[in-house]
Amino acid sequence: xxxxxxxxxxxxxxxxxxxxxxxxxxxxxxxxxxxxxxxxxxxxxxxxxxxxxxxxxxxxxxxxxxxxxxxxxxxxxxxxxxxxxxxxxxxxxxxxxxxxxxxxxxxxxxxxxxxxxxxxxxxxxxxxxxxxxxxxxxxxxxxxxxxxxxxxxxxxxxxxxxxxxxxxxxxxxxxxxxxxxxxxxxxxxxxxxxxxxxxxxxxxxxxxxxxxxxxxxxxxxxxxxxxxxxxxxxxxxxxxxxxxxxxxxxxxxxxxxxxxxxxxxxxxxxxxxxxxxxxxxxxxxxxxxxxxxxxxxxxxxxxxxxxxxxxxxxxxxxxxxxxxxxxxxxxxxxxxxxxxxxxxxxxxxxxxxxxxxxxxxxxxxxxxxxxxxxxxxxxxxxxxxxxxxxxxxxxxxxxxxxxxxxxxxxxxxxxxxxxxxxxxxxxxxxxxxxxxxxxxxxxxxxxxxxxxxxxxxxxxxxxxxxxxxxxxxxxxxxxxxxxxxxxxxxxxxxxxxxxxxxxxxxxxxxxxxxxxxxxxxxxxxxxxxxxxxxxxxxxxxxxxxxxxxxxxxxxxxxxxxxxxxxxxxxxxxxxxxxxxxxxxxxxxxxxxxxxxxxxxxxxxxxxxxxxxxxxxxxxxxxx
Numbered sequence: 178x179x180x181x182x183x184x185x186x187x188x189x190x191x192x193x194x195x196x197x198x199x200x201x202x203x204x205x206x207x208x209x210x211x212x213x214x215x216x217x218x219x220x221x222x223x224x225x226x227x228x229x230x231x232x233x234x235x236x237x238x239x240x241x242x243x244x245x246x247x248x249x250x251x252x253x254x255x256x257x258x259x260x261x262x263x264x265x266x267x268x269x270x271x272x273x274x275x276x277x278x279x280x281x282x283x284x285x286x287x288x289x290x291x292x293x294x295x296x297x298x299x300x301x302x303x304x305x306x307x308x309x310x311x312x313x314x315x316x317x318x319x320x321x322x323x324x325x326x327x328x329x330x331x332x333x334x335x336x337x338x339x340x341x342x343x344x345x346x347x348x349x350x351x352x353x354x355x356x357x358x359x360x361x362x363x364x365x366x367x368x369x370x371x372x373x374x375x376x377x378x379x380x381x382x383x384x385x386x387x388x389x390x391x392x393x394x395x396x397x398x399x400x401x402x403x404x405x406x407x408x409x410x411x412x413x414x415x416x417x418x419x420x421x422x423x424x425x426x427x428x429x430x431x432x433x434x435x436x437x438x439x440x441x442x443x444x445x446x447x448x449x450x451x452x453x454x455x456x457x458x459x460x461x462x463x464x465x466x467x468x469x470x471x472x473x474x475x476x477x478x479x480x481x482x483x484x485x486x487x488x489x490x491x492x493x494x495x496x497x498x499x500x501x502x503x504x505x506x507x508x509x510x511x512x513x514x515x516x517x518x519x520x521x522x523x524x525x526x527x528x529x530x531x532x533x534x535x536x537x538x539x540x541x542x543x544x545x546x547x548x549x550x551x552x553x554x555x556x557x558x559x560x561x562x563x564x565x566x567x568x569x570x571x572x573x574x575x576x577x578x579x580x581x582x583x584x585x586x587x588x589x590x591x592x593x594x595x596x597x598x599x600x601x602x603x604x605x606x607x608x609x610x611x612x613x614x615x616x617x618x619x620x621x622x623x624x625x626x627x628x629x630x631x632x633x634x635x636x637x638x639x640x641x642x643x644x645x646x647x648x649x650x651x652x653x654x655x656x657x658x659x660x661x662x663x664x665x666x667x668x669x670x671x672x673x674x675x676x677x678x679x680x681x682x683x684x685x686x687x688x689x690x691x692x693x694x695x696x697x698x699x700x701x702x703x704x705x706x707x708x709x710x711x712x713x714x715x716x717x718x719x720x721x722x723x724x725x726x727x728x729x730x731x732x733x734x735x736x737x738x739x740x741x742x743x744x745x746x747x748x749x750x751x752x753x754x755x756x757x758x759x760x761x762x763x764x765x766x767x768x769x770x771x772x773x774x775x776x777x778x779x780x781x782x783x784x785x786x787x788x789x790x791x792x793x794x795x796x797x798x799x800x
Contacts, residue, residue, distance in 0.1 A: 196274060196275060196278045197278050197279055197282060197326075199227075199337060199338075199343060199346065200223065200226060200227025200228065200231060200326060200337070200343050200346070200347055201227070201343065201346040201347045201349070201350045203227065203231050203279055203283075203323055203326065204221060204223075204227070204231060204233070204347050204350050204351065205350050205354070206275035206276075206278075206279065207231070207233040207275070207279075207321050207323075208221065208233060208350075208351070208354050209269035209275075209354070210269075210275065210276075210319075210321075211233060211235035211237055211319065212269055212354070212358055212361065212432070213237075213256065213268045213269055214235060214237030214238045214239070214318075214319065215237050215238055216235035216236050216237035216318065216361060217236060217360070217361055217362065217377050218235065218236050218361065218362040218363075218377060219233065219234070219235045219361060219362070219363050219364075220232075220233070220234045220235075220363075220364045220366075221233055221347075221351055221363070221364065221365045221366070222234075222365075222366040222369075223344065223347055223365075223366070223367055223368075224367075224368055224369075225340055225368075226337070226338075226339070226340035226341070226342070226343035226344045226347070227326065227343050227344070227347055228325075228326055228327075228334070228337065228340070228343070229324060229325060229326075230322070230323070230324055231322075231323045231326070232320065232321070232322045232323070233320070233321050234318065234319075234320040235318045235319055235320075236316065236317060236318040237318050237319060238291060238292070238318075239289045239290045239291040239292070239294070239297075239317055239318055239319055240287070240289040240291070240298075240319060241291055241294070241298075242294060242298035242310060242312075243310075245287060245289065245298050245299075245300040245310040246300065246307065246309070246310060248276055248287060248300075249276045249277055249280050249285070249287070249300070249302055249307060250277060251274055251277040251278075252274055252277075253277075256268045264469055266468055266473050266474065267431070267468045269432065269433055269479075276321075279323055280302040280304075280307075281304060282326060282327050282328075282329065282330055282333070283323045283324060283325055283326045283327070283328065284301075284302075284303045284323070284324040284325050284328065285301070285302045285303075285321070285322070285323050285324075286299065286300070286301045286302070286321070286322045287299070287300050287301075287319065287320075287321050287322075288313055288315045288319070288320045288321075288322075289315070289318070289319040289320070290315050290316065290317050290318065290319075291317065292317050296312050296313065296314060296315075297312070297313045297314060297315030297316075298310045298311070298312060298313060299311055299312075299313035299315075304329055344367055347365070348365060348367075348372065348373065351363060351365045351373060352373065352388050353427065353434045354434075355373075355375045355384065355388065356384055356385060356388050356427065356429070356461065357429045357432045357433070357434060357463070358432060359375075359378075359379040359380060359381050359383065359384035359385075360377065360378055360379070361377055362375060362376050362377030362378075363375045375387060375388075381410060381463065382399070382412070385397075385412050385461050389412075389425070389459070389461070393414070393418065393459070396414055396415045396417065396418045396459075397412040397413065397414055397415075397459075398412065398413045398414075398415065398501050398502070398505050399411075399412055399501075400412065400413050400462070400497055400498065400501040402496075402497040402500070402501075404493045404496060404497060405489050405490075405492070405493045406466065406467065406470070406489075407464055407465070407466050407489075407490065407493045408464070408465035408466075409462065409463070409464055409465075409493065409494070409497045410462075410463045411460060411461050411462035411463055412460070412461050413458065413459075413460045413462075413498055413501050413502065414458055414459030414460055415505070415507060415509075416448065416451040416452045416458070416507060416509075416776075416777060416781065416783075417509050417783075418459045419448070419452040419453070419456040419457060419458050419459065419781075420456060420457055420459060421455070421456060421457070422457060423441070423457045425457070425458075425459040425460075426441070426444065426457055426458060426459070426460050427460070427461050427462070428440050428441075428444075428462045428464070429461075429462070429463045429464065430464045430465075430466065430471065430482060431464070431465060431466060431468065431471075433473065433479065433482075434480070435480060435481065435482050436480050436481055437481065437482065437484075439484075439487050439490065439491045440462075440490065440491070440494050442491065443490075443491045443492075443494040443495040443498070444458060444460060444462070444494065444495075444498055445457070445458075446495055446499075446736070447494075447495050447498035447499040447502060448498070448502070448781075449736075449739065450640075450643070450774055450777060450778075450779045450780075450781060451502065451507065451774060451776070451777045451781055452777075452781040453780060453781040453782070454780070454781070456781070460498070462494070462498075464490075464494075466490075469485075470484065470485045470486065471483065471484055471485065472484075472485075502774075503773065503774075506776075507774075507776035507777065508630070508776045508783070508785045508786070508787050509776075509783050509785075509786055509787070510786075510787050510789060510792075612624060613762045613763070613766065615634075615756070615757060615762060617753075617754075618753070618754050618755060618756045618757075619633070619634060619635075619753035619754060620632060620633060620634065620753075621634055621637075621762065621765075621766070623766065625787070627787060627789055627790065628787050628788050628789040628790045628791075628792070628793065629787065629788040629793070630785055630786070630787050630788075631785065631786045631787075631788070632766075632769070632784060632785045632786075633753070633778075633782075633783075633784055633785070634751055634753065634755070634757065634765065635750055635751060635752050635753050635755075636777075636778040636782055636783070636784040637765060637768075637769055637775065637778070637784040637785070638750040638751045638765060639746045639747050639750040639778045639779060639780075639784075640746070640772060640774065640775055640777065640778050640779060640784055641750075641765070641768045641769075641772055641775075642745070642746035642749050642750050643742055643743060643745075643746035643778075643779040644772045644773060644774075646706070646742045646745055646746060647739070647742060650685060650686070650738070650742070654684060654685050654686075654687060655685065655686050655687035655704050655705070655706065656687055656704070656705040656706070657687035657688070657689065657702045657703070657704065657705060658687075658702060658703055658704070658705045658708040659689075659701065659702045660700065660701060660702065660703060660714070663699040663700060663701050664699070664700040664703075664714040664715050664718075665693065665697055665698070665699050665700075665715075666697065666698050666699075666700070666715050666718050666719060667696055667697055668692075668696060668697060668698055668722060669696065670695065670696075671726045672698075672722040672723075672725075672726055673692045673695065673696070673698060675722055675725045675726050676690055676691065676692060676698050676722065677691075677692070678725075679721075679725060682734075682737065682738060682741060685738065686704055686738075686741060686742070686745065687702065687703065687704035687705060687706075687707075688700065688702065688703055688704055688714075688718075689701045689702035690718060698718070700714045700715070700718055703717075704745065706745070706749060707745060707748060707749055710748070710749040712748045712749060717744070717745075717748055720744065721741065721744060724740075724744070739779075742779070743779040743780060746779055747778075747779070747780070769784075769785075
């Protein structure tokens with residue numbers, strides 16, 4: 178086939194393949210044009226998931242009558258005029274291809290009027306057939322009506338999803354655009370039914386809560402900071418409302434919703450140790466930067482941007498989110514409204530508490546008598562039976578005290594002779610030291626100004642150990658203890674190769690290990706801290722290599738080091754079932770007040786749980 182020039186219609190249809198992927202793409206392009214036109218109200222109406230109709234009306238500046246034909250011409254725009262303008266794009270649209278692309282794959286009409294015109298103008302387009310503009314009646318602003326999307330490209334139309342799916346994507350798009358521009362009023366009608374309505378002149382917080390849900394108001398921390406030439410405002414969710422996907426993580430740059438790996442990484446790092454690695458924080462973040470410092474012309478849908486100084490943006494976002502979380506009280510509140518009645522749980526003579534299902538704390542014991550005397554044993558049983566997955570507790574069978582206590586905690590005294598120690602002989606599972614109660618050698622109960630605080634001793638000590646390890650390794654390699662006889666471990670080929678790859682990191686944490694054959698490695702030296710905590714070198718290396726080969730360590734070297742420190746802290750920490758002396762109890766709680774992020778263990782599970790005074794008063798019928 179000889180070389181030939183493509184028709185203008187085919188050129189626009191090819192461009193539409195990049196810009197107009199689905200009905201939501203049409204909504205995005207047309208609403209962004211309305212925003213650029215300084216509209217204060219934008220109304221969106223769709224039918225059949227946007228396949229049959231998309232209508233966008235605004236009260237913006239409008240298009241002059243004689244410029245209507247130009248508005249649908251490819252690469253015709255009022256937003257830039259020379260190459261230098263691309264270096265500082267301050268509008269959402271700028272290429273002048275959206276209307277031409279939409280017109281090439283649909284039946285399009287544009288009704289528009291400026292403030293200086295006595296009447297409106299109307300132009301209609303179908304494929305490459307464009308009529309002349311003609312006078313019409315209409316208010317100031319622009320109404321773009323698109324019908325029969327992809328009517329002339331049926332192969333594209335077949336790839337569209339169900340009406341419900343396409344409607345959902347349009348709804349998400351309108352909400353994101355409304356979230357980025359709280360000063361503008363938005364409505365969305367689906368098949369003539371009003372489904373979304375946001376009034377104009379809302380504050381960013383009001384608009385964010387209207388979209389995310391007012392029930393999250395107490396779970397969102399306000400972020401407001403200016404750093405490195407970047408203005409940042411947002412709402413960062415508490416760790417407890419992290420989700421399984423990134424859907425609730427939204428980042429806006431100069432009013433534009435963007436997807437940027439560096440910013441996503443900064444947010445993830447800011448939450449490291451507060452949420453589980455497989456979950457994602459709920460956060461809305463708005464960035465304001467000099468347009469000259471970013472390039473928005475790197476993606477067909479303008480969803481990705483390029484920063485002139487990527488590392489500076491990453492650092493600013495990381496610091497802003499981390500500082501917001503650091504200042505907040507992140508201890509989760511126990512939701513008494515979803516739990517069984519505390520009065521019933523404490524009552525004597527109740528029928529046995531039911532086994533709680535996964536994530537279910539709504540079951541309540543029956544046969545309770547409110548007039549009976551509370552039994553501490555029922556209190557213990559109540560907390561023991563809380564679902565571990567929901568509350569983040571790590572509960573194990575009670576075992577004997579450790580032969581070798583934690584070096585970070587002051588030397589343990591014999592608990593039977595410790596000064597001030599009170600043991601309830603009627604229930605040996607409960608030990609009280611002044612205002613600290615140890616239950617089943619697993620949980621500590623104390624109080625603060627807001628209520629009762631229940632602490633998972635393993636999770637808290639794990640955080641303590643992690644912070645200490647992190648502080649030590651910043652000063653140099655961890656201390657190492659040579660073994661009298663090397664500990665040998667059978668491995669497969671992949672694990673043997675992993676040992677060599679991990680060798681620099683192993684040296685940093687005080688471990689010397691190397692292959693001694695095709696299927697074995699020898700550990701010649703082990704971390705002094707792990708050695709002192711009676712951690713088995715073979716067991717630790719086995720778990721580390723399993724993680725490296727099967728799960729994979731983070732590609733970022735520092736993040737991978739933190740993952741390994743997580744493992745070390747977990748292995749070295751006191752466990753559920755370890756009985757603590759009076760001195761150890763006090764010392765552990767003192768550490769809780771001084772270390773960063775003591776509300777969560779390094780894996781993201783909570784270390785503490787609060788029963789508020791107000792909830793207790795409600796449960797006991799007090800005003």
